[in-house]
Amino acid sequence: MSAPVIVAAARSAIGTAGRSLAGVTADQLAGPVLAATLDRSGLAPEDVSDVVLGNCMGPGGDVARSASLAAGLPVTVPALTVDRQCASGLAAIDVAVSLVRGGASAVLAGGVESVSTAPWRHWPPVDGADPVRYERAPFAPAGWDDPEMGVANDLLAHEAGVTRERQDEYAARSHARAVAAREAGAFDAEVVAVAGVTRDDRPKATLTVDKLARLRPAFRDNGSVTAGNSCGISDGAAAVAVVDAATHERLGVPGLRILATATAGVEPSRPGRGLVPATRIALQRSGIGLDDLDAIEINEAFAGQVLACCDELGVDPLRVCAEGGALALGHPWGASGAVLVVRLFHQLVGSSIPKVRRRRRPEVRRRSLEGSLEGRLGLAAIAAGGGQGVAMVVQAC
Template identity: 70%
Template sequence: MGVDGSAVVVAVARTPIGTAGHALAGLSVEQLAAPVLGSVIDRAGLDPHDVDEVVLGNCLGPGGNVARVSALAAGLPSSVPALTVDRQCASGLAAVGLAAHLVRGGASAVLAGGAESASTAPWRSWPPEDGGEPVRYERAPFAPAPADVDMGLANDLLAEEAGVTRERQDAYAARSHRQAAAARDAGVFDREVVPVGGLTRDERPRAGLTVERLSRFPAAFRPEGTVTAGNSCGVSDGAAAVAVVSAEMSQRLGLPGLRVLSSATVGVDPTRPGRGLVPAVRLALERAGAPLDRIDVVELNEAFAGQVLACCDELDLDPDRVCVEGGALALGHPWGASGAVLVVRLFSQLVAQGAGGLGLAAIAAGGGQGVAMVVESC
């Protein structure tokens, strides 16, 4: 791709990720998103009037166009339009991909990312029948019946079919916590995190969550299963945003960044949604002209250890290359934001830490979809 047609990520920010019902439970979704949008504008040195669009992913919000409410709450001019994207867990990465498309189509600067407040998401109910009471439902369907399988059960079955043992899952989950806790405590995340609600660092990582402790957790989704609360991600609150700008704007700002080389979105069997990142990764790599062994930093959303390991096995990807500073198993999974968190993490490692090279982000989504993106430092 020629430089003139490039879309470049020049600034990133995220909130600390909080466990639902805990430190960030009092903040609405726009109260999470607005601070990171404002921080990204400041970090990029953008004039708010130069922003062409705001695109945010969200799954459970109150409606009313979360991106628009968040943009206004961040102090962006009312002339800046905003779009909310729902591709379930992949919403945040889909929003960044859409921002890159908008920039290639002529926009100069787009703010993109995602936000989720599981703690304050409204309760919804089916309309009453025959004069009865409304019936609350726990989640919207991911697919028509009978393909509408709960995510935990679907990924437990995926792990079984892929031959991923409970021992491997617990070892991978323990690694995620160990490495995320070490990175957090060493201040590695400090440059990317914007404190909100009195929380200054990620709430969930546990350095002492060993394989031995994880082995005591019971199966969570079926009696003979291997997926547990310990080797699954947590339900979380958080937000993340990035500034995606044109090559000309990037040169004007004089900032290093990540050039978006390719993105890909795919659909897979909705009864095995966790597999969605596999064909998305393959297609994104093909479009970028970069084989997997050339990728320097790999960030996959760790929804379930068994799911990540099954996908790594299918991709012939060494799991030790994935999320080397910990992932969603430790940090948490604020659904609409998680895909954008992956891009923040790539930026931190490839740009802020000076590693350079190529990066890959990928995430699977309910309903059987996957999104992947390949970037390079520039």
């Protein structure tokens, strides 16, 4: 069976919650991104079989359907909203892959989050007391260890032996890389104007290790995770067009062939580890080794979490998020997994960004159902609340 191919990818700018995209609802964020992705793909609206979007905190009512209609897609195109928490956007693309393998010719998929406009919810009143605001979803049932994300990832970093100094260095580097990439125009081709916004809010040119070292622990006494080496809470949307091999051939455009995907579970008390087993499974299914990868996009929820996962996988952190990640750009929960794939698309397929091939291990035979794999290779991986992870291996074609 031929592997599905991503033929277009776009995202909005990523806005810090309450700032540049604060008044834009989830469907208003995703609609223009879906429309731009469709336009760039060369597909006609009637070619689209389905729309799948990840979302965590929206108003309900099937955000993907509302966004699809806002994008101008025909009413005959159905839509599905997926919630795998922070991995929702990548999970939505995985669903699209399954739909294409099942016979759909083209699916638009991605994710969206508008934290700024997410509705407030409240628990029902008990014994006549006032309603209590619903602050966050439980990631595990009652009786399970279910710490807040900051606490969980501070503990993960501590248990993995990741020092505060390494975390601050990684965070400063993420900002420096994102600023350099932005100034070099590396994001120009992927960012779609939404509400007139085309520039990510968060990357800071002035963020240094010395400045980060002055920040106090944010989640635990004597902890190592701070506001500076954590991601920002953000608004944003991202989407890709996934097509079958015949449609890819008809369109005659470059793309990313999806070689393998994987989803895995870990202990809910350490959700940040979820991307580790997912990555291992996806690589094993693809027949690709870590040394073969040209681009690695891991969602940077916390510097300590990324470093702990890199250490466990045996990945040099310098290879991760070469143009900055969520620590610098921000983390729009339901969209972040799709943002990773958009970043891979423009790094691996875009001709304006030079690439350096990595030395290949001689014992690795890179084969698949498609035959010889000569294209540049990439990995997207993200962890999610509840102790889950999603990973995807792609090849430029």
